[in-house]
Amino acid sequence: MTHASDTTTRGWSLGPVIHPGRIVAWTLLALGAVVMMVPLVYMVATSFKYPNEVYELNIIPHEPTLDNYTYIFQNTRFGIWFVNSLLTSSLVTVSVLFFDSLVGYTLAKFKFRGREFVFIAILTTLMIPTEMLIVPWYIMAKNFGWLNSYWGIMFPGLITGFGVFLMRQFFSGIPDDYIHAARIDGLNEFQIWWKVAMPLVTPALSALAIFTFLGNWTAFLWPLIATNDRALYTVPVGLASFSGEFLSDWELIMTGATLATLPTLIVFIIFQRYIIRGVVLAGLKG
Amino acid sequence: MAELTLKNVVKRYGNIEIVHGINLDIKDGEFVVLVGPSGCGKSTTLRMIAGLESLSSGTISIGDRVVNTLEPKDRNIAMVFQNYALYPHMTVFRNIAFGLHAAKLPKDAIDKKVREAAKLLGLSELLERRPNELSGGQRQRVAMGRAIVRDPTVFLFDEPLSNLDAQLRGQMRTEIKRLHQSIGTTIVYVTHDQVEAMTLADRIVIMRDGRIEQVGTPLDVFHAPVSTFVAGFIGTPTMNLIALPVRQSGGNATLAFSDQDVLPLSTEVVRRIGNRDRVTVGIRPDDLVITPADAARERQGTRLEGTVVVAEPLGVTTQVIARVGDHELVGMADGRFVPQAGAPVALTCDVARLHLFDPETQRSLAS
Missing domain, CATH: 3.40.50.300 (P-loop containing nucleotide triphosphate hydrolases)
Structure with a gap:
C-alpha cells in the first residue's frame, strides 16, 4: 500500500521496491542453480547426440537421435542393471525404514540399563568411513559366500546408524501420553510402535526413505567389489563399464545416467510432499 | 463400577x-x-x-x-x-x-x-x-x-x-x-x-x-x-497466615498485630491456644471486612486499623491489601468502596472464624 501511494504522489511507477539484499540473494541462488543444472543439462543433451558431437559444447544436438536409447536397451544389459538397482535399493530402503525405526523407537521410548551406551555405540559407527569398512565387509561376504549375490550387495546397508539416530530423535519428540494412551487401550508394544508411533513420524520416515534410496541407487564402490558377474551389476557399476581404458562411450554413459535419474526423481516427487507437510505441521504445533 | x-x-x-x-x-x-x-x-x-x-x-x-x-x-x-x-x-x-x-x-x-x-x-x-x-x-x-x-x-x-x-x-x-x-x-x-x-x-x-x-x-x-x-x-484469595504473639493476663488474652492493634480473644479460643505465647493465625479474606476508618468506630467488637496498600476493584467486592502494624492483610470491602493507597481503613473480623495453627508444627489447633 505504501509503495502504491508513494508512486501515485510522484506520478510515475517503478513497481515494488526491490531491496539490494534480495538482488544479491537472487544472484547467488541463480549462480548456484546454474552450477547445479549445467552438468545435468549436458547429461541429457549428450544422450541425444551422435558420438561425433559429444565433445561439442552445443546444448541442442545438431541431429537429435534416440539411437543411444535403443542401443543401450538392445545391446547392453542396462535393463537388468536397472532392475538390480531398483530391487536392491528398494529392499534396503524398506529394511532401513523398518529396523532403524524399530531400534530408534526402542532407544527413545524404553528405559533400560545401557540404553545410552547402545545409542552412543551406534552413533560411533557414523564416524567410520566406508573405505575402512570395505575390507571387513569383503572378508565377511567372502566367508559367508555372499559375493555375487543380491544379499551381498545389500547386507552392509540393511541397518544404518544414521537412520537409527534420526528416528530416535523424532520418536523422542512424541509425547509419552500417546504411548500411555495406547497401552491403556490395550495395544501391545509392537502394535503401539506400528499403529501409533510410526504414523506420527512420517516426515522423518520420508526423509530417511529418500536418503536411503538415493544413497543406494548411486552406490558404486561396494556393489563394484561385491559383484563381478555382469548380470548382477547395478546401474552405476554397469555404466562405469562403458568407460574403457582407452576410450569411453560418453553418449552411452550419459544416456544411462539420464535414465538412472528417473527413479530418484520419482522417489523425491512421491515423498517430498510428506516432508514439506511434516515441516509445516512441526511449525504449527507450538 | x-x-x-x-x-x-x-x-x-x-x-x-x-x-x-x-x-x-x-x-x-x-x-x-x-x-x-x-x-x-x-x-x-x-x-x-x-x-x-x-x-x-x-x-x-x-x-x-x-x-x-x-x-x-x-x-x-x-x-x-x-x-x-x-x-x-x-x-x-x-x-x-x-x-x-x-x-x-x-x-x-x-x-x-x-x-x-x-x-x-x-x-x-x-x-x-x-x-x-x-x-x-x-x-x-x-x-x-x-x-x-x-x-x-x-x-x-x-x-x-x-x-x-x-x-x-x-x-x-x-x-x-x-x-x-x-x-x-x-x-x-x-x-x-x-x-x-x-x-x-x-x-x-x-x-x-x-x-x-x-x-x-x-x-x-x-x-x-x-x-x-x-x-x-485451598481458597481464593489465599488465606492470610501470620504468626502473632499472644498476650495473656488473668484469663483474658489478645492477639497483638502491633502495639496498638490488638484483637481480644474469646475463652474458647484462649483454651485452644493453651499456654503458647505465639500462634499462627489464619483469616480468610472474605472474613476480614474492610470499611472506611470513621465508619468502623461505630462497629462493635473486634476491629483493627490499617492503611491501604493496594485496592483492587472486582465489581461486587473490592479486594484490599491493608497494612496493620508490620503485617499486610488481604480483606474484602464493598464493591462501591475503592479506597486510595494510604487511606486509613478499619478491618473487622469474627474471632470465631479465625483459624489457629501451632507456629512450630503448622498443624491446626483443633477446637
Missing part, C-alpha cells in the same frame, strides 16, 4: 522416594480429586493406579482385585490425559473407537458405542474430522469419549483442563460434573487448580511432598484445614 483402595503405596526412583506410603479408600462412584502443587506426587499416584508406573511397595486394589502387577489394559480403567493424546492421523470416530478395535469388538457394537458416546458429548457432527480441525474443548470431549466407550470401572483424569482458557475451563468443569452424574463411575482426577478441586470433588485429597496432607469434602478442607499448607492452598 468399583472401589479403589491404596495401601501404603510407595514410589521410589533409585534412592529418591517420591510417594511415601499413601493410604486412600475411594468409594464406588465417588469423585475424588487429588490436588497439590507441582511435584507433590499426585500425577505419579494416578499413573500408579493406571499401571503406567510400577509400585515400589504397597498395594492398589480395584474392587476386590489387587492390580499391582496387572497391565494397564487389564485394569479396566480409562484415562484422560493433559494433552488429550488424540492420535492426529485418525478421525474423531477412529480415535474414540481405537480401544474397542484393539479389544476386537464386533464392528456393529463399536459403531453403536461410539455414536452413543458422541451423542452424550455433543460430538455427533464431528466424527469425521481430525483432531487438528477441532477446538480445545472439542478435543477434550473426544478424549473423554475415548474413555467412556470402554465402560471402565474407574476413570482417571490427569489435569485434563489445564490446556484450556479460563472460560472454556469453566464450561468443561460443568460438563465433567454432569458426565459423572449421568454415568456414575468412580473418578480419580488430578489437578493443581484448587478451584477445580473444590467444584468437582465429592472428596478432595490434598497432597504435599508425596504425602496426603488432608482428605475431606470440599467444605471440610475449606472450613477446617488441618495445617497452614492446606489453609493456604
Whole structure:
C-alpha cells in the first residue's frame, strides 16, 4: 500500500521496491542453480547426440537421435542393471525404514540399563568411513559366500546408524501420553510402535526413505567389489563399464545416467510432499 | 463400577522416594480429586493406579482385585490425559473407537458405542474430522469419549483442563460434573487448580511432598484445614497466615498485630491456644471486612486499623491489601468502596472464624 501511494504522489511507477539484499540473494541462488543444472543439462543433451558431437559444447544436438536409447536397451544389459538397482535399493530402503525405526523407537521410548551406551555405540559407527569398512565387509561376504549375490550387495546397508539416530530423535519428540494412551487401550508394544508411533513420524520416515534410496541407487564402490558377474551389476557399476581404458562411450554413459535419474526423481516427487507437510505441521504445533 | 483402595503405596526412583506410603479408600462412584502443587506426587499416584508406573511397595486394589502387577489394559480403567493424546492421523470416530478395535469388538457394537458416546458429548457432527480441525474443548470431549466407550470401572483424569482458557475451563468443569452424574463411575482426577478441586470433588485429597496432607469434602478442607499448607492452598484469595504473639493476663488474652492493634480473644479460643505465647493465625479474606476508618468506630467488637496498600476493584467486592502494624492483610470491602493507597481503613473480623495453627508444627489447633 505504501509503495502504491508513494508512486501515485510522484506520478510515475517503478513497481515494488526491490531491496539490494534480495538482488544479491537472487544472484547467488541463480549462480548456484546454474552450477547445479549445467552438468545435468549436458547429461541429457549428450544422450541425444551422435558420438561425433559429444565433445561439442552445443546444448541442442545438431541431429537429435534416440539411437543411444535403443542401443543401450538392445545391446547392453542396462535393463537388468536397472532392475538390480531398483530391487536392491528398494529392499534396503524398506529394511532401513523398518529396523532403524524399530531400534530408534526402542532407544527413545524404553528405559533400560545401557540404553545410552547402545545409542552412543551406534552413533560411533557414523564416524567410520566406508573405505575402512570395505575390507571387513569383503572378508565377511567372502566367508559367508555372499559375493555375487543380491544379499551381498545389500547386507552392509540393511541397518544404518544414521537412520537409527534420526528416528530416535523424532520418536523422542512424541509425547509419552500417546504411548500411555495406547497401552491403556490395550495395544501391545509392537502394535503401539506400528499403529501409533510410526504414523506420527512420517516426515522423518520420508526423509530417511529418500536418503536411503538415493544413497543406494548411486552406490558404486561396494556393489563394484561385491559383484563381478555382469548380470548382477547395478546401474552405476554397469555404466562405469562403458568407460574403457582407452576410450569411453560418453553418449552411452550419459544416456544411462539420464535414465538412472528417473527413479530418484520419482522417489523425491512421491515423498517430498510428506516432508514439506511434516515441516509445516512441526511449525504449527507450538 | 468399583472401589479403589491404596495401601501404603510407595514410589521410589533409585534412592529418591517420591510417594511415601499413601493410604486412600475411594468409594464406588465417588469423585475424588487429588490436588497439590507441582511435584507433590499426585500425577505419579494416578499413573500408579493406571499401571503406567510400577509400585515400589504397597498395594492398589480395584474392587476386590489387587492390580499391582496387572497391565494397564487389564485394569479396566480409562484415562484422560493433559494433552488429550488424540492420535492426529485418525478421525474423531477412529480415535474414540481405537480401544474397542484393539479389544476386537464386533464392528456393529463399536459403531453403536461410539455414536452413543458422541451423542452424550455433543460430538455427533464431528466424527469425521481430525483432531487438528477441532477446538480445545472439542478435543477434550473426544478424549473423554475415548474413555467412556470402554465402560471402565474407574476413570482417571490427569489435569485434563489445564490446556484450556479460563472460560472454556469453566464450561468443561460443568460438563465433567454432569458426565459423572449421568454415568456414575468412580473418578480419580488430578489437578493443581484448587478451584477445580473444590467444584468437582465429592472428596478432595490434598497432597504435599508425596504425602496426603488432608482428605475431606470440599467444605471440610475449606472450613477446617488441618495445617497452614492446606489453609493456604485451598481458597481464593489465599488465606492470610501470620504468626502473632499472644498476650495473656488473668484469663483474658489478645492477639497483638502491633502495639496498638490488638484483637481480644474469646475463652474458647484462649483454651485452644493453651499456654503458647505465639500462634499462627489464619483469616480468610472474605472474613476480614474492610470499611472506611470513621465508619468502623461505630462497629462493635473486634476491629483493627490499617492503611491501604493496594485496592483492587472486582465489581461486587473490592479486594484490599491493608497494612496493620508490620503485617499486610488481604480483606474484602464493598464493591462501591475503592479506597486510595494510604487511606486509613478499619478491618473487622469474627474471632470465631479465625483459624489457629501451632507456629512450630503448622498443624491446626483443633477446637
